[in-house]
Amino acid sequence: MALDINTQWSAGKKIHGYTMLEDAHEGSNSIWGKAKSPTGQTVFFKKYTSPSSMFDDWYQGYVDYQKEIKKRIDEVSRSDDKGRNTGPTYRFIEFFEQLGPDGAPESMKSMDYYQVLEYIDGAKDLETYLTSPDTTWNDRKMFASVFMFAMKTLHGDRIKIVHADLKPKNLLLIPTRRQDGSSTYQIKIIDLDMSILMDKLAPWHSDGIRYPGSPGYFSPEHLRGQVPTEKSDVFTCGLILYEILAKEGHPYDRQSDLQIYEEYRAPIPHLRGTYGSPELDDRVARMLHRMLDPDPNKRPTALEVQRQLIGGQPVRRRDAGGGVRVSRPSVPDPVETVRTPPVTPVPAPGEAVRIPPVTPAPEPVRPAAYCKLKNAGHPEGVRVFPNTAVGNKFLQVIEPEARRVYCQEHFKILFHDGKWFIRHCAPPDENKTALNNVPVSGEMELHTGDVIAASNADGTKTAMPFTVEIGE
Template structure:
């Protein structure tokens, strides 16, 4: 494919399990854009199509500085989105081994602010993880991939739990029950990884990890065990987010209030990860 309407395809930028993302040029608005669409073989797959249309429906209703912006939704179906030149957090932390812990507060704040925006509008993201956080070369932070997102109160039956198991809350693994608090758990795992460069738990195999996590048998050490520079405040905050009891986890608004009280001057710090 070389063109899609007024958009000139420049290159295939990403291939996921069910979708393709192309980097393209918008001739009319003179800007680079991203075009997301289902893989050709999945356009007749009911489940994949439902997830994609759900993502389109949710993204067209929201606008936030830390959430990827959608310009247009086509009938194919496809989405025209802003192009973000950068990397996702997983690539930066794990593959490029760049220590972003010094930017913990601005990253935690921007990601948390995006989650707060969604929760205030009754939207649960359901797939918060480092791969779904883009950091641009200019230090902008964007939450992406709303394929699993849903509006509060709606139930979407699935044959199996979707999402990356290590970031999925125990109550979702056990009962398939998602809520704002399951987003909080995923956010907490992400913050733990941001502070330490590792996940908060290990297991001999993915299956054993799921079993132990669902049965709340995992032992979680505070982030400071792996990174002595982590403060008691952050130990307490992050552990509260990944508490196995949903009712014991704070709301995202409470998290932002605590972050603001602890380090208000830090949350606006520019993220310069290329120089880390």
């Protein structure tokens, strides 16, 4: 029978010293929920279902990659005088691995990967604020300013991280006050599961595969099957800033269409309010439009955008609470970092801003593509990566008839030369793998609509069918 997720993770269960405060919620690549640490702290607790040490050959690379992301985030995460984390993202508390699942036969156990993250209390995501009639123009300016301040930090030389899956739901805003009593917001960028280090290729990389992201917020590089860069983040930031600041809202009506991106159909936006003068308003509007240039080399940096949003003025000083003060009082100042190194000085008026060279993304083998396996229990499909081994560990979670598969690797999904393939790899005494009722021999190419199933020797009897979807 299929694995019931809540039988292995329910409220009150203890894992690695943490007590679960609620039943597990299921996400696309993990299960998660609130938990209490051994010291009584409320935390966000996550167990990954993908990658898996059982059938993903990039599992260990992913664990090491996340450790490096944690190390870099820790370097800029500080606490203010009230103990609040002032970094641009949630704080990574602990990573660990543990053999599981509980109660499974030893032959079906594997190392599971867990993350314990800061639980951000009192926050609402940006999408909630943008749909609220109570959100003012000044609120929107603050949202834009603190958002780009955080992105500038994420892309900076100390971190060098491309988020690669930005969207309003991944931006948490926390109302707070400066020491002078005025209100502002802190921002926390969340969901760094598939973020990319600028100086190290992701372990899940395979030429021509579309990098994970969210429909409506893909960059052109995502859709071309290229590795997203910091300029890809800037494109997505532009889509989000249109939603925050422009009367037009999302310039592409939340479509992710490479053709309309490349034709640069986004209008120069009309702002919902003013930044203090027609000249400043025009600069901001044109900056937002530049962010959506289909050529990543022509987009501004996050630092350039952030400077424009605070009026293009030099940073004068830091207030006692760590907030950045600028000379134009009409623009709210972000309160994002405390006791961090000074911001790089803004060029003098008339002096050109030096833009670091951007290394072009590698040319893809083919347009962006993905592979999903669908069945009655998962009509939306389960996405598989290249070299995914499908066996009992994989199948017991999504397929009631997984009892027909006894080995850890029954078949593999492969990708090379711009195409997807299947290869049967079970021992001789196991059931065979059939593709469209034909036993799989060697590598056989996959197409949308193909049916993969466990079968007898000649493919005449099948069970546990999956329908293939190949996406362009």
